[in-house]
Amino acid sequence: MRVVVIGGGAAGFFSAINIAEKHPDWKITILEKSSKLLSKVKVSGGGRCNVTNGRSAPAELIPFYPRGNKKLYSVFKQFSTSDMVDWLSQRGVSTHMEEDLRMFPSTDNSQTIIDCFLDQCKKLNITIKTNWSLDQITQNGAEWLIKSTAESLIADKVVIATGSSPATWKILQKVGFKVTNPVPSLFTFNIKDERINGLMGLAFPNASVKITNTKLEESGPMLITHWGLSGPAILKLSSWGARELHQINYKFSILINFLGDLSPNKVREDLLVQKNNHPKRKITNYPIYDLPKRFWTQICVYCGVDEEIPFGELPKKQANKLVEELTQGLYSVNGKSTFKEEFVTSGGIKLSEVDLNTFEARRFTGLYLAGEVLDIDALTGGFNFQACWSGGWIISQSI
Numbered sequence: 001m002r003v004v005v006i007g008g009g010a011a012g013f014f015s016a017i018n019i020a021e022k023h024p025d026w027k028i029t030i031l032e033k034s035s036k037l038l039s040k041v042k043v044s045g046g047g048r049c050n051v052t053n054g055r056s057a058p059a060e061l062i063p064f065y066p067r068g069n070k071k072l073y074s075v076f077k078q079f080s081t082s083d084m085v086d087w088l089s090q091r092g093v094s095t096h097m098e099e100d101l102r103m104f105p106s107t108d109n110s111q112t113i114i115d116c117f118l119d120q121c122k123k124l125n126i127t128i129k130t131n132w133s134l135d136q137i138t139q140n141g142a143e144w145l146i147k148s149t150a151e152s153l154i155a156d157k158v159v160i161a162t163g164s165s166p167a168t169w170k171i172l173q174k175v176g177f178k179v180t181n182p183v184p185s186l187f188t189f190n191i192k193d194e195r196i197n198g199l200m201g202l203a204f205p206n207a208s209v210k211i212t213n214t215k216l217e218e219s220g221p222m223l224i225t226h227w228g229l230s231g232p233a234i235l236k237l238s239s240w241g242a243r244e245l246h247q248i249n250y251k252f253s254i255l256i257n258f259l260g261d262l263s264p265n266k267v268r269e270d271l272l273v274q275k276n277n278h279p280k281r282k283i284t285n286y287p288i289y290d291l292p293k294r295f296w297t298q299i300c301v302y303c304g305v306d307e308e309i310p311f312g313e314l315p316k317k318q319a320n321k322l323v324e325e326l327t328q329g330l331y332s333v334n335g336k337s338t339f340k341e342e343f344v345t346s347g348g349i350k351l352s353e354v355d356l357n358t359f360e361a362r363r364f365t366g367l368y369l370a371g372e373v374l375d376i377d378a379l380t381g382g383f384n385f386q387a388c389w390s391g392g393w394i395i396s397q398s399i
């Protein structure tokens with residue numbers, strides 16, 4: 001049996017290795033367009049490779065996949081994060097879990113994963129061709145004809161694992177696949193505003209952010225950057241809102257509660273407590289709720305609080321303005337920036353085109369798809385790679 005895997009990334013390698021292990025007598029070839037193999041694995045997780053996540057039950061995993069979601073329940077039932085951890089361990093790669101449940105190789109070096117995959121390929125006699133770009137693919141009876149500009153190959157089974165490549169989606173559309181228009185996901189928000197200007201690096205452990213006129217609302221750590229806002233709360237919004245925010249050209253307003261779920265009334269009460277208990281304390285010197293001091297001073301000044309006055313003399317008008325700014329600060333977002341640690345594409349081959357029990361194309365026998373080429377994407381945390389591992393594993397078992 002001749003199997004050709006197109007794409008030398010995470011999903012391509014994982015499919016090829018597992019197919020070769022299950023069928024040692026088959027001839028497996030990986031074709032990669034560029035001169036580099038596993039290049040995204042190399043840069044992933046800031047060079048450490050956030051390879052998977054500590055959550056393992058399918059019900060716990062699917063909420064992290066805005067595209068895929070419930071459809072992935074049965075996928076993770078077949079091959080979940082813990083299976084990946086075992087898989088790596090059986091091949092000599094140990095992993096460790098961080099407090100937020102992200103998992104990395106114990107070396108904290110993505111090269112460990114790359115070396116593991118390349119070693120397996122060598123052991124299993126998998127042929128790898130680089131600088132080999134798929135230009136055309138056609139079905140000819142039970143066989144597939146795969147063409148680049150320079151060479152043609154014939155395969156009995158084909159795995160497409162070309163990631164988010166617009167040119168390759170066009171080639172697949174010619175075969176007859178339906179594609180959801182790709183748009184970026186996992187990005188940060190561009191905001192120019194005097195309230196956060198010059199405060200880059202300041203973090204809020206549990207902010208709550210709502211995009212006005214939408215149902216999009218997320219909470220979690222938030223970070224002020226040079227160009228606006230980042231951190232898990234913002235990245236989650238960018239992922240869930242990937243399509244909606246693209247439609248409005250990334251121009252929208254957000255309401256920020258810097259104090260998570262504290263209500264305006266509670267904050268007003270707590271300001272009053274400060275007023276009664278510490279009437280002589282200079283307001284700008286004593287942030288409430290451990291807010292970063294530079295932010296507190298800047299927001300106090302913005303609200304018209306005199307830098308010299310103590311809590312005992314805080315006028316009602318300024319107190320109300322402070323409460324509003326802390327719990328319902330309205331900010332205008334104008335554009336997005338790349339989150340360099342991880343970004344993905346929302347969109348790709350529609351999931352209705354694939355049987356997720358096998359990852360075989362419903363309308364094309366012998367053709368399988370895995371990884372980001374499909375309309376599956378997730379929040380940060382090792383979930384995007386896990387979709388590649390699960391898809392690749394299922395292909396190896398069903399092919």
Ligand SMILES: Cc1cc2nc3c(=O)[nH]c(=O)nc-3n(C[C@H](O)[C@H](O)[C@H](O)COP(=O)(O)OP(=O)(O)OC[C@H]3O[C@@H](n4cnc5c(N)ncnc54)[C@H](O)[C@@H]3O)c2cc1C
Binds near residue numbers: 007041163168385
């Ligand atoms: C900077 C960065 C950091 C990331 N960090 C993490 C992380 O820590 N954890 C996590 O879970 N996810 C992370 N991700 C997301 C993750 O890298 C992707 O979801 C994953 O790599 C997708 O794997 P894939 O095999 O589907 O596609 P890719 O890894 O993109 O591989 C596809 C391959 O196919 C090749 N190809 C495309 N078209 C053709 C063609 N026509 N012919 C032949 N070859 C072709 C491409 O050159 C490429 O090598 C990160 C992404 C980025 C950009």
